[in-house]
Every structure is written in structure tokens, then in C-alpha cells.
Amino acid sequence: MKKILLIVGSLRKSSFNRQLAGEAAALLEGRANVKTLDFDSVPFMNQDREYPAPESVARVRTEVGSADAVWIFTPEYNYSYPGVLKNLLDWLSRPLKEGDPDRVSALTGKKAAISSAAGSSAGAGARAKLGELLVACRADVMKDPQTGVKLDREAYTTDVLSLGEEERAQLAAQADALLAYLEA
Ligand SMILES: Cc1cc2nc3c(=O)[nH]c(=O)nc-3n(C[C@H](O)[C@H](O)[C@H](O)COP(=O)(O)O)c2cc1C
Numbered sequence: 001m002k003k004i005l006l007i008v009g010s011l012r013k014s015s016f017n018r019q020l021a022g023e024a025a026a027l028l029e030g031r032a033n034v035k036t037l038d039f040d041s042v043p044f045m046n047q048d049r050e051y052p053a054p055e056s057v058a059r060v061r062t063e064v065g066s067a068d069a070v071w072i073f074t075p076e077y078n079y080s081y082p083g084v085l086k087n088l089l090d091w092l093s094r095p096l097k098e099g100d101p102d103r104v105s106a107l108t109g110k111k112a113a114i115s116s117a118a119g120s121s122a123g124a125g126a127r128a129k130l131g132e133l134l135v136a137c138r139a140d141v142m143k144d145p146q147t148g149v150k151l152d153r154e155a156y157t158t159d160v161l162s163l164g165e166e167e168r169a170q171l172a173a174q175a176d177a178l179l180a181y182l183e184a
Contacts (some may be wrong), residue, residue: 121146
């Protein structure tokens with residue numbers, strides 16, 4: 001079975017994006033080997049500390065490197081993705097070997113899918129900018145379909161993500177498309 005690594009761009013325990021990733025994992029059950037990346041302990045990027053990489057960075061690079069695809073669930077912060085996600089991707093974008101002329105990183109050629117749970121824009125700004133960032137990192141981005149969940153007042157009151165029929169169908173279609181993308 002293909003390995004899909006879920007990356008949640010929020011460190012919040014009850015993050016809606018973490019809940020959305022959980023829904024995606026349920027949809028992929030029995031069809032892919034799914035794991036969620038833990039990156040709380042990755043430090044801020046500092047080029048003084050790149051080689052050798054901090055232990056937590058080496059670990060996330062290994063996990064991303066051994067996955068067939070990453071599926072990123074991003075909140076929207078000020079019409080973009082959060083800094084914690086950018087920091088993680090900055091570390092992942094750097095050459096695995098110092099001085100490598102080909103600059104091969106954990107993200108080089110990595111298949112990637114993008115989803116978001118956010119406010120009224122359903123994360124459109126964050127998803128668009130994240131797509132550009134991943135292309136800049138030389139990942140192989142599945143631009144469509146994506147899933148954008150619009151959080152309503154009830155979600156913000158209860159901290160519970162409840163998907164509508166259309167959103168669930170969108171997520172299921174994206175899961176199917178990602179599996180097909182992995183076979184292509
Ligand atoms: C710094 C900051 C900026 C935000 N900017 C936006 C925004 O531009 N658009 C939006 O829809 N929501 C915005 N939000 C709301 C978040 O998208 C919302 O809180 C979401 O639940 C965060 O994702 P999470 O539940 O996965 O942590 C912002 C929240 C924060 C903390």
C-alpha cells in the first residue's frame with residue numbers, strides 16, 4: 001500500500017484542520033498507509049544549525065522522504081498559511097547533503113495534496129499560496145481537486161468540525177484523486 005503522510009499546519013490541539021485530516025484518514029482506511037506528522041519540536045530555521053540537522057529535523061525529513069505523498073491541511077492566517085507550516089517546509093526544502101549540486105531535498109518530486117478548513121474564504125488564499133510554495137520547493141503538486149471547508153459559527157462555538165454533505169464529497173473525491181495520482 002502507498003504511504004500518505006498527513007501534515008496539519010496548526011499546532012492547536014483541537015485544530016479544525018487536524019479534525020479534517022482525521023476525516024481524510026478515515027476515508028483512506030484500508031486503501032493507503034496513513035500517518036500524521038508530528039513536528040511540534042522542529043526549531044525555527046537557522047542556517048547556523050543546518051549541518052548536521054537537529055534531530056527533530058532529521059526525523060521529519062526521514063518521514064517525508066519515506067512517504068509516497070504528503071497531504072497538507074492548512075489553516076488560513078491573514079490570507080496565507082501559518083508560519084509554523086512555512087518553517088517546517090523551509091527545513092524540508094533544504095538539500096539533504098551539504099553542497100549537493102542537485103540540491104535534492106525531502107520535498108524534491110514529492111507528490112502533494114492541499115486542503116484547508118478556515119473562515120469565509122474556505123482557505124482559498126492559504127491554499128493558493130501553499131501551492132506556489134510547494135512548486136517552489138520542487139514538489140509534485142496535485143493542484144486539483146482540493147478541499148476547502150468553510151467554518152461556521154457553530155464550529156467556532158463548539159470547536160467541533162462537522163462536514164456538510166458537499167464538503168464530505170469534496171474530501172472523498174480528493175482522497176480518490178490522490179490515490180489515482182500516486183498510481184500515475
Ligand atoms: C493570526 C491569525 C490570522 C487569521 N487569519 C484568517 C484569514 O485570513 N482567513 C480566515 O478564514 N481565517 C483566519 N483566521 C482564523 C483561522 O483560520 C481559524 O481560527 C482556524 O480555525 C485555524 O485553524 P485550526 O483550527 O486548524 O487551528 C486567522 C487566525 C489567526 C490566529
